[in-house]
Amino acid sequence: MHAALxxxxxxGLTWSPVAGGEPFAGSVSRLDRQTRELMTGSSWRPGCPVPxxxxxxxxxxxxxxxxxPHRGRLVVHRRWADEILRVFETLYDTDFPIRRVRLxxxxxxxxxxxxxxxxxSAFNCRYVAGTSTWSQHAYGRAIxxxxxxxxxxxxxxxxxxxxxRNLDRDDVxxxxxxxxxxxxxxxxxxxxxxxxxxxxxxxxxxxxxxGR
Numbered sequence: 001m002h003a004a005l006x007x008x009x010x011x012g013l014t015w016s017p018v019a020g021g022e023p024f025a026g027s028v029s030r031l032d033r034q035t036r037e038l039m040t041g042s043s044w045r046p047g048c049p050v051p052x053x054x055x056x057x058x059x060x061x062x063x064x065x066x067x068x069p070h071r072g073r074l075v076v077h078r079r080w081a082d083e084i085l086r087v088f089e090t091l092y093d094t095d096f097p098i099r100r101v102r103l104x105x106x107x108x109x110x111x112x113x114x115x116x117x118x119x120x121s122a123f124n125c126r127y128v129a130g131t132s133t134w135s136q137h138a139y140g141r142a143i144x145x146x147x148x149x150x151x152x153x154x155x156x157x158x159x160x161x162x163x164x165r166n167l168d169r170d171d172v173x174x175x176x177x178x179x180x181x182x183x184x185x186x187x188x189x190x191x192x193x194x195x196x197x198x199x200x201x202x203x204x205x206x207x208x209x210x211g212r
Contacts, residue, residue, distance in 0.1 A: 021069065024089045024092045024093060026059055026060040026061060026088060026089060027085075028058055028081040028085055029057050030056065031055055031057050036052055038105045040052075042105040043075070043104050043125055049139055050077060050140055054078055055075050055076065055078065055123060056075070056077070057075055058073065058075070058076055058081055058088075059072070060088040062088060062092055062120075063091070063095050063097050063098065064097060064098065065097045067095075069092075070100070072098075072100065072120070073102065074103070075123040075140065076123060077139060077141050080141055083190050084122070084143070086186075091183065096183060097174050097175050098120055098145070098175070099117075099146055100118065100119050101121075102121070111124060111126060115147035115160040115205075116161075118148040118149070120143070120145045121144055122142065122143045123140040125138045126138060136208040136209065136210065142206060142209070143207050144206050145177065145205050146175045146176070147159075148160055150175075150205035151164070151167070151204060152195075152203045152204070152205065153167065153201065153202045153203075169196075179197065187207040190209075192207045192209055193207070193208060193209075193210065193211025
């Protein structure tokens with residue numbers, strides 16, 4: 001067995017070789033004290049639909065738009081943590097570019113600011129915009145990927161605004177998601193639905209366990 005693979009397995013990491021580049025490395029763990037403190041009063045607070053103990057920290061390697069490997073972190077529900085790790089392994093191994101992967105707490109748990117920064121994120125205890133209904137992100141079972149390349153579109157509204165340059169979904173550029181591509185397939189294999197297939201508004205960045 002490859003020596004690096006042995007080390008990765010002992011450390012509890014997922015490891016996969018990548019021709020001509022750094023291998024994927026990722027892990028799933030309980031929330032450490034520092035992460036819990038960062039999230040409390042920010043992306044999580046008492047009254048949220050899931051307790052902190054139900055969430056997991058997923059560390060991933062991702063391919064940046066510069067072509068280089070980078071390290072990122074997401075928080076998801078424990079039910080989906082291992083599967084999400086494998087999704088990001090697939091995206092890395094197929095060289096799908098991702099702008100950045102940071103906890104939404106780094107932006108004050110402000111979803112709009114996170115989107116403006118083209119940040120890929122998961123858990124955030126918030127309502128669906130303009131409603132009092134919990135978002136699927138509040139359950140840790142949704143991910144928004146490359147929001148600028150894959151904006152939310154409802155009539156004339158585009159969020160984030162920088163996403164307007166990516167409204168032509170037939171002009172596929174790096175980081176964009178389309179039906180049947182590697183991103184769509186990786187989430188579809190989990191049974192997750194894509195907001196780009198909604199009948200009215202389109203949320204091209206959004207994948208969730210129940211399709212909402």
